Amino acid sequence: xxxxxxxxxxxxxxxxxxxxxxxxxxxxxxxxxxxxxxxxxxxxxxxxxxxxxxxxxxxxxxxxxxxxxxxxxxxxxxxxxxxxxxxxxxxxxxxxxxxxxxxxxxxxxxxxxxxxxxxxxxxxxxxxxxxxxxxxxxxxxxxxxxxxxxxxxxxxxxxxxxxxxxxxxxxxxxxxxxxxxxxxxxxxxxxxxxxxxxxxxxxxxxxxxxxxxxxxxxxxxxxxxxxxxxxxxxxxxxxxxxxxxxxxxxxxxxxxxxxxxxxxxxxxxxxxxxxxxxxxxxxxxxxxxxxxxxxxx
Numbered sequence: 380x381x382x383x384x385x386x387x388x389x390x391x392x393x394x395x396x397x398x399x400x401x402x403x404x405x406x407x408x409x410x411x412x413x414x415x416x417x418x419x420x421x422x423x424x425x426x427x428x429x430x431x432x433x434x435x436x437x438x439x440x441x442x443x444x445x446x447x448x449x450x451x452x453x454x455x456x457x458x459x460x461x462x463x464x465x466x467x468x469x470x471x472x473x474x475x476x477x478x479x480x481x482x483x484x485x486x487x488x489x490x491x492x493x494x495x496x497x498x499x500x501x502x503x504x505x506x507x508x509x510x511x512x513x514x515x516x517x518x519x520x521x522x523x524x525x526x527x528x529x530x531x532x533x534x535x536x537x538x539x540x541x542x543x544x545x546x547x548x549x550x551x552x553x554x555x556x557x558x559x560x561x562x563x564x565x566x567x568x569x570x571x572x573x574x575x576x577x578x579x580x581x582x583x584x585x586x587x588x589x590x591x592x593x594x595x596x597x598x599x600x601x602x603x604x605x606x607x608x609x610x611x612x613x614x615x616x617x618x619x620x621x622x623x624x625x626x627x628x629x630x631x632x633x634x635x636x637x638x639x640x641x642x643x644x645x646x647x648x649x650x651x652x653x654x655x656x657x658x659x660x661x662x663x664x665x666x667x668x669x670x671x672x673x674x675x676x
Contacts, residue, residue: 416442419439436456438466450513454479501528521589527575529575550564551606559584562585563581571602579598609626626638
């Protein structure tokens with residue numbers, strides 16, 4: 380259960396069934412608006428042919444200060460889904476925004492499979508959207524990236540969650556930073572026995588018209604990794620000297636690392652978290668339940 384707290388109220392309802400084919404999730408990510416209402420980041424999941432709720436699409440809701448739902452909207456795109464857990468939300472100059480991603484939907488067991496579309500998409504989208512008071516899109520600012528659409532149907536993990544193991548754009552951190560949006564996303568290739576190239580990590584600074592003011596990319600050693608399992612939401616934070624990122628380890632002796640970058644996203648140093656004999660999954664599980672934050676002492 381994900382709880383959302385703000386002042387003296389608490390929301391403990393986390394999802395609602397609109398019908399027997401979709402669920403509207405109330406995620407833990409909420410911002411309080413200048414008018415006292417709350418802007419809630421959400422997703423809508425659609426039931427696949429396998430009977431489970433997969434293939435998520437970004438969604439948002441507005442909640443009044445006394446807990447009443449004022450509006451909600453989902454942003455379905457044919458042949459596409461989001462692998463970003465839920466949109467990032469902002470208020471700037473009286474306008475509200477969501478920042479999210481779309482990638483080709485590889486769940487072949489239900490109607491929105493990208494291979495069934497008349498024009499199958501081969502592009503992924505990183506989009507900033509200004510919304511009106513009914514949560515309809517008022518302005519749209521999108522960046523398009525050609526993505527790897529190879530499908531590894533012989534792999535059990537791929538069949539279980541094809542959208543995580545196929546090429547996608549995964550936005551894992553974004554926050555307002557001195558009047559702009561600072562964030563980071565991964566562009567991954569599809570998992571395959573024969574590597575299809577390297578995954579990439581991108582840092583960016585964006586204005587509220589969707590323009591990149593600064594962007595820096597790093598090619599990773601991984602190829603076709605399901606980054607959503609290793610990088611949780613809001614694991615990038617600002618420090619006095621730049622930015623810090625925590626990453627999860629992959630074995631019993633390696634608990635991950637803390638990476639330091641300067642204000643232009645140049646890598647400074649890496650500190651490794653090593654504690655032999657202890658399972659790194661413990662720290663990973665805690666990171667799923669709460670945001671990583673920094674205290675200055």
